[in-house]
Amino acid sequence: MQISLSTALLGALALLADPSAASSKPQHQHQxxxxxxxxxxxxxxxxxxxxxxxxxxxxxxxxxxxxxxxxxxxxxxxxxxxxxxxxxxxxxxxxxxxxxxxxxxxxxxxxxxxxxxxxxxxxxxxxxxxxxxxxxxxxxxxxxxxxxxxxxxxxREYFVERGSFSILSILKNPMILMGLVSMVLFIGMPKLIENMDPETRAEWEEQQKSNPMSSLMGGGAQPGANPMGNFDMAAYLAGQGAKKDDAEPASSKGGKR
Missing domain, CATH: 2.60.40 (Immunoglobulin-like)
Structure with a gap:
């Protein structure tokens, strides 16, 4: 009897010292x-x-x-x-x-x-x-x-497959496509012009002469001739063209004398 009373007394003292100890376990169980x-x-x-x-x-x-x-x-x-x-x-x-x-x-x-x-x-x-x-x-x-x-x-993919060579991938490049189209036009246009009848060809040449872009590119003087073909850009930049122009009047005057 004395042992049970002492045990109860110790339990009461423990609850007074730490009241949260008695409530922590029931809260955890009822969570x-x-x-x-x-x-x-x-x-x-x-x-x-x-x-x-x-x-x-x-x-x-x-x-x-x-x-x-x-x-x-x-x-x-x-x-x-x-x-x-x-x-x-x-x-x-x-x-x-x-x-x-x-x-x-x-x-x-x-x-x-x-x-x-x-x-x-x-x-x-x-x-x-x-x-x-x-x-x-x-x-x-x-x-x-x-x-x-x-x-x-x-x-999941842990390795990247190495790309293989394909002609289709090259043809899908826009620059390659533009080059192929330009090559076809460059090769095919002369043949188309040669196969024209005379009347259609003469009419096409008249249209090219009246076109301002063709005159800039040298198409107004003669078909197929470029007036800028004999122009020396390096000599012009070096100033030789100006000296040559200045010397022409003197030589022409000397010839008249």
Whole structure:
């Protein structure tokens, strides 16, 4: 009897010294928890989820919580004892890439006085991507198959295929196409002019003479002759053209004498 009284006295003194010690354990036990399931559907580009390597796993990460779930034989990831919060779900695989999900585990409002059901947890999911604003939610993923489906983006590529030589890739170059068109015009135009009848050719030559561009290019004097062909640009820049022009009147005067 004395031992039980002393034990009760010590327990009362401990509660007086630290009142939060008695309330911490019940709060932890009554914190709502739920089970979250993510599963991989059989669709392109992953027709068979069972072909994923055994090291494939999924993670739920938040600011102060993190969960990890391996790939089960049924092709799903089961997270147990998930507390309320907002999480980022990622599927890590060595062969395929998956779209991340935003998972919100929300607590329902408690039951009111009118008898409406309440309490428990509500789980919702949205597709997202890294670098996106957390408040900017994407397309909501409906619950199906007892959980949420994660979408496969495609197989991972660790090597870049070396580009092969192709003639079509050269012909697709705009500069090559312009050169080919210019070559065809340069070779084909003289042959087209030669095959014209005399009346059409004479009319075409008259049009070329009246064209101001043809006179600038030397087409007004003689067909096929370029008046700038004998012009020496280097001598003109050196000043020899001016001295030659000055010497012509003197020689002409000397000839008249």
């Amino acid at each position: 709502p928890q739920t089970t979250l399931t993510l599963w991989v559907p059989s669709s392109q580009p992953l027709p068979n989820p069972h072909t994923l390597p055994s090291t494939t796993h999924a993670t739920l990460s938040a600011l102060r919580a993190a969960y990890d779930a391996p790939l089960t034989a049924a092709g799903s990831f089961v997270f147990r004892n998930v507390t309320p919060g907002s999480y980022l779900a990622d599927v890590h695989s060595a062969t395929h890439a998956f779209a991340p999900l935003r998972i919100d585990v929300l607590a329902r409002a408690p039951a009111d006085d009118e008898g409406e059901a309440g309490g428990g947890l509500v789980v919702r999911a949205w597709e997202t991507y890294r670098g996106n604003d957390w408040d900017n939610k994407g397309q909501e993923v409906p619950r199906s198959g007892g959980g949420f489906a994660v979408r496969a983006l495609g197989p």
